[in-house]
Amino acid sequence: MKLAIFDVDGTLVDSQAMIAASLTAAFLGEGLAVPERSRMMSIVGLSLVDAMAALAPEHEAARHERLAAAYKEAFWQHRSRGEHTESLFPGAEQLLAKLRAREDVALGIATGKSRRGVAHLIEKHGWQGWFATVQTSDDHPSKPHPSMIVTALAETGSEPAAAIMIGDTSFDIAMARAADVGAAGVSWGNHATAELTSAGAHTISNDFNELERHLESLWQERMR
Structure with missing residues (x-):
């Protein structure tokens, strides 16, 4: 087979628009500078915590976990509102x-x-x-x-x-x-x-x- x-x-x-919007919400929620869009797209495909570690390597693992959780929440909020199809x-x-x-x-x-x-x-x-x-x-x-x-x-x-x-x-x-x-x-x-x-x-x-x-x-x- x-x-x-x-x-x-x-x-x-x-899904670029949805990913960018969700990452933006996650980083702003943590009071961090939002990465450039090209950097955001460079991590697509990685698991969320690994992606956050790549985008914010200067921060500790606990913050990467929080960013990942915030991303998930923002993603599902956007989806529930029909945003960024x-x-x-x-x-x-x-x-x-x-x-x-x-x-x-x-x-x-x-x-x-x-x-x-x-x-x-x-x-x-x-x-x-x-x-x-x-x-x-x-x-x-x-x-x-x-x-x-x-x-x-x-x-x-x-x-x-x-x-x-x-x-x-x-x-x-x-x-x-x-x-x-x-x-x-x-x-x-x-x-x-x-x-x-x-x-x-x-x-x-x-x-x-x-x-x-x-x-x-x-x-x-x-x-x-």
């Missing part, structure tokens, strides 16, 4: 549907989002039953630790050669390489293509049609 594991933020979903990138749902319809492919998720956040996404888009494995920051070390992918392989019975991680950040690519699975980068997310290349991406796609072709070529190459 082939396995396509998708990151969420920056890969399937354009998280939209699917064009072509995302179409590719997921095509892959789901295939008998030789299973879908997975590996994300820095919480399990609650992923459950909301799945319910919002009617994706119940689409994903054979869902791995979140609630249950694993932060990317790029390979734990999410290792667990996804175990849950689906897939071999590393038949699995591909699809993501927009160097953390996704490094996680894929650490787990010895295919690493498919996408150019429309939070890290520059040069960062994806440096992290070891096997391919970099500029839209979902190109991603579909790259997945096929990677599977053919790796499963010989």
